[in-house]
Amino acid sequence: MNPTIYDVAREAGVSMATVSRVVNGNPNVKPTTRKKVLAAIERLGYRPNAVARGLASKKSTTVGVIIPDISSIFFAELARGIEDIATMYKYNIILCNSDQNKEKEIHLINTLLEKQVDGIVFMGGEITDEHAEQLRRSPVPVVLAATIDPKEEFPSVNIDYKQAVNDAISFLTEQGHKRIGMLSGPLEDPINGYQKFAGYREALEQAGIAFSEDLVIIGDYTHDSGVEAVGTFMSLAQPPTAIFTSNDEMALGVIHGAQDSGRSVPEDLEVVGFDDTRLATMVRPTLSTVVQPLYDIGAVSMRLLTKYMNKEEVSEHTVCLPHRLESRGSTKSLS
Amino acid sequence: MNPTIYDVAREAGVSMATVSRVVNGNPNVKPTTRKKVLAAIERLGYRPNAVARGLASKKSTTVGVIIPDISSIFFAELARGIEDIATMYKYNIILCNSDQNKEKEIHLINTLLEKQVDGIVFMGGEITDEHAEQLRRSPVPVVLAATIDPKEEFPSVNIDYKQAVNDAISFLTEQGHKRIGMLSGPLEDPINGYQKFAGYREALEQAGIAFSEDLVIIGDYTHDSGVEAVGTFMSLAQPPTAIFTSNDEMALGVIHGAQDSGRSVPEDLEVVGFDDTRLATMVRPTLSTVVQPLYDIGAVSMRLLTKYMNKEEVSEHTVCLPHRLESRGSTKSLS
DNA sequence: GTGAAAGCGCTAACAG
DNA sequence: CTGTTAGCGCTTTCAC
Numbered sequence: 001m002n003p004t005i006y007d008v009a010r011e012a013g014v015s016m017a018t019v020s021r022v023v024n025g026n027p028n029v030k031p032t033t034r035k036k037v038l039a040a041i042e043r044l045g046y047r048p049n050a051v052a053r054g055l056a057s058k059k060s061t062t063v064g065v066i067i068p069d070i071s072s073i074f075f076a077e078l079a080r081g082i083e084d085i086a087t088m089y090k091y092n093i094i095l096c097n098s099d100q101n102k103e104k105e106i107h108l109i110n111t112l113l114e115k116q117v118d119g120i121v122f123m124g125g126e127i128t129d130e131h132a133e134q135l136r137r138s139p140v141p142v143v144l145a146a147t148i149d150p151k152e153e154f155p156s157v158n159i160d161y162k163q164a165v166n167d168a169i170s171f172l173t174e175q176g177h178k179r180i181g182m183l184s185g186p187l188e189d190p191i192n193g194y195q196k197f198a199g200y201r202e203a204l205e206q207a208g209i210a211f212s213e214d215l216v217i218i219g220d221y222t223h224d225s226g227v228e229a230v231g232t233f234m235s236l237a238q239p240p241t242a243i244f245t246s247n248d249e250m251a252l253g254v255i256h257g258a259q260d261s262g263r264s265v266p267e268d269l270e271v272v273g274f275d276d277t278r279l280a281t282m283v284r285p286t287l288s289t290v291v292q293p294l295y296d297i298g299a300v301s302m303r304l305l306t307k308y309m310n311k312e313e314v315s316e317h318t319v320c321l322p323h324r325l326e327s328r329g330s331t332k333s334l335s
Numbered sequence: 336m337n338p339t340i341y342d343v344a345r346e347a348g349v350s351m352a353t354v355s356r357v358v359n360g361n362p363n364v365k366p367t368t369r370k371k372v373l374a375a376i377e378r379l380g381y382r383p384n385a386v387a388r389g390l391a392s393k394k395s396t397t398v399g400v401i402i403p404d405i406s407s408i409f410f411a412e413l414a415r416g417i418e419d420i421a422t423m424y425k426y427n428i429i430l431c432n433s434d435q436n437k438e439k440e441i442h443l444i445n446t447l448l449e450k451q452v453d454g455i456v457f458m459g460g461e462i463t464d465e466h467a468e469q470l471r472r473s474p475v476p477v478v479l480a481a482t483i484d485p486k487e488e489f490p491s492v493n494i495d496y497k498q499a500v501n502d503a504i505s506f507l508t509e510q511g512h513k514r515i516g517m518l519s520g521p522l523e524d525p526i527n528g529y530q531k532f533a534g535y536r537e538a539l540e541q542a543g544i545a546f547s548e549d550l551v552i553i554g555d556y557t558h559d560s561g562v563e564a565v566g567t568f569m570s571l572a573q574p575p576t577a578i579f580t581s582n583d584e585m586a587l588g589v590i591h592g593a594q595d596s597g598r599s600v601p602e603d604l605e606v607v608g609f610d611d612t613r614l615a616t617m618v619r620p621t622l623s624t625v626v627q628p629l630y631d632i633g634a635v636s637m638r639l640l641t642k643y644m645n646k647e648e649v650s651e652h653t654v655c656l657p658h659r660l661e662s663r664g665s666t667k668s669l670s
Numbered sequence: 671g672t673g674a675a676a677g678c679g680c681t682a683a684c685a686g
Numbered sequence: 687c688t689g690t691t692a693g694c695g696c697t698t699t700c701a702c
Contacts, residue, residue: 049451352682390678678695
């Protein structure tokens with residue numbers, strides 16, 4: 001049996017309350033007493049029981065993190081941002097993969113709440129009414145990271161996805177491209193589908209270019225789907241001269257698919273990705289892409305959560321981080 | 336205030352014990368009673384408090400995972416394997432990044448133990464004496480994943496790194512290569528340095544090829560360090576005709592560095608990586624690499640941990656998973 | 671500056 | 687099949 005606070009108290013010849021005070025750094029303890037207690041702790045190899053502490057204090061110093069897939073290079077980076085800030089504020093993280101599955105997500109929220117987490121960072125697809133209902137019932141604060149809440153009911157941290165894509169496409173139209181392909185995620189996906197698609201259409205419209213359905217392909221975010229998509233694009237009667245993809249991995253696929261069929265990037269085809277994951281510099285030519293500050297989104301979300309957990313006043317409920325276009329080898333001109 | 340088991344008991348007109356029984360699926364409850372309790376739970380929106388349960392039952396259904404860096408494509412894959420199996424066995428995961436820093440690692444072990452985790456999966460560099468001492472004090476089982484314990488004191492899941500590298504190098508020598516470069520991790524790293532280096536030397540020796548110091552460069556596992564290393568290798572009086580790298584990312588760097596200087600892979604230079612992360616098929620030519628079952632290493636570690644946690648008999652304390660060489664475009668011949 | 675005592679919400683004998 | 691009763695190990699008033 002591990003020694004308890006009671007054992008330490010006895011060993012040190014003081015009360016449990018006093019031991020508790022020194023363990024928690026309460027200054028109202030005479031230095032001599034503190035010393036005695038510390039010695040007893042050392043002698044016994046006492047290790048405070050955080051579960052008991054949690055029950056008594058109603059705080060677990062643990063936050064829940066719901067993430068679609070930790071093995072994704074995209075989410076893993078976000079997770080790292082979250083974890084670093086959590087550590088900084090002395091919180092631990094319970095990490096759960098949801099695979100963006102609504103049932104799982106809702107179930108996980110519940111599990112985390114049962115475990116008495118002090119807050120939750122949620123990353124997922126869309127916040128549906130069912131999600132919202134569940135989240136509203138949460139006795140602890142929830143922050144959405146890289147996740148759109150159509151009603152802006154919950155605190156969230158994002159970039160302006162629509163504008164970001166608009167920037168990317170506008171960059172391309174300014175270079176004179178008239179036929180710009182878009183390799184999108186499923187349109188139901190609020191960020192990678194809907195928002196980005198909206199940015200694409202908006203930019204075309206602003207440039208006075210007619211929208212053509214042929215030029216939009218729905219991918220599944222994988223390299224393979226990029227390879228496949230270029231094939232389809234290139235077999236068009238009027239193939240695109242530039243392609244934008246909603247993530248970097250598909251962009252690599254597009255580059256490779258183009259090269260496989262003897263085309264060269266950026267001469268024959270310019271390519272712009274999205275995210276600026278580490279992949280972007282791990283291709284030749286290097287990938288021009290929209291920089292989304294993944295780590296920061298995670299870090300800021302967690303920081304925001306700490307504010308809510310401490311019941312601090314928060315000025316902005318919905319934070320929007322800056323993005324920019326990083327021009328590299330897969331596009332011709334320098335921006 | 337959230338309703339407690341006591342509130343539910345009162346609402347349903349039964350005792351706490353009965354409520355506890357239905358919540359825990361104990362069959363010794365009359366169906367009628369069960370129904371009443373369930374209804375009360377529903378009505379009150381009761382959510383069991385896992386912390387209280389943990390205190391009373393001395394089980395947290397939570398396991399700790401110490402990982403060097405979750406944002407690494409390598410470890411993220413391991414983590415996913417761990418998490419999936421944990422979920423399967425109804426455990427949650429407290430995830431902690433250690434950056435392979437010994438002090439952090441030891442501190443994290445302690446924190447996890449304070450939080451009363453039921454077990455720990457540890458991934459890290461080396462198990463030093465200090466680590467061992469700390470781990471020995473753990474009241475709960477610990478399993479090492481992709482981590483070498485020189486004394487084989489703790490349960491672990493790995494592949495035979497030395498043999499795996501030997502296989503890769505032997506494949507190259509069999510193709511007639513006499514000068515094979517190795518882009519290694521720091522030699523102090525027990526797996527990526529020491530073990531792999533040993534496999535390299537062994538294979539050369541078996542092939543009757545003299546070892547040459549020029550042909551070993553220490554990298555830092557990044558793409559850039561691969562690019563840089565080829566530069567150095569190629570400026571040698573007698574440059575290597577094939578290069579083995581201890582991870583895939585450096586291999587991509589090697590390929591790109593070679594291509595940047597006008598060489599073609601595999602014609603002018605053959606390249607073999609290690610890990611078979613998703614990167615391997617995201618380059619041109621695609622990367623021949625040693626397949627290490629990352630997800631499985633994570634999954635098996637977690638499975639092993641569940642056995643220890645359940646006090647089941649375990650036949651093999653130290654498990655060694657199979658590896659193989661996947662031949663792709665960066666080497667000439669098919670194996 | 672220190673101690674006594676009452677819980678925190680639940681499980682786990684033990685009775686009945 | 688159900689209820690009673692101790693705790694689990696700690697925090698937190700409230701006294702002194």
